[in-house]
Amino acid sequence: MLLRLLANAAALGVATLLLPGITLGGGSPVRMVLVLLAVALVFGIVNAVVKPIFTVVTLPVVLLSLGVFLLVINALMLWLTSAIGGWFGLGWHVDGFWNALFGALIISVVSFVLNAFIGDDRRRGRRRA
Known part of the structure; x- marks a missing residue:
């Protein structure tokens, strides 16, 4: 789980570096890493709680668009x-829908690649206490 958080933070960092519409407040490199970790935690919670509800509510549109609406x-x-x-004053901001769309694409690709290297403990039959 910690590795997934780090992978999401790295993906968010890549999107922040590549898109001028996604900004991270200044400060020391340590502060910027901590902000990215906090944003990754918020992003993970949003994706775990809000996204499934939103996906179910918009399921007809998702099906009609063959998944592109995702x-x-x-x-x-x-x-x-x-x-x-x-709201929490993290200093990380997405400016507008198009930056969010391109950022989501970048984050999806980077997360997919990083998670491919991390693997899945459940698939390997390991359990963590």
Whole structure:
């Protein structure tokens, strides 16, 4: 679970570096890493709690679009993460829907690649206490 949090933080960091519309407040490198970890935690909670509800509610649109609408849902979850981060004063911001959409694409690709290296303990039959 900690490795997934680090992978999400890295993916968020890549999106922040690549897109000028996703910004991370200044400060020391240690503070920036801590902010990315906090944002990754918020992003994980949003994806675990809000995204399934939103996906079920919009299921007809998701099916009609053959799943392409899931990109819009991912963008909205990223945008919501930015709003929640703003409420907590994290200093990480997504400026507008298009930046959220492209950021969601980047985060999805980077997370997929990193999670492929991390693997899944459940698939390997291991249990962690």
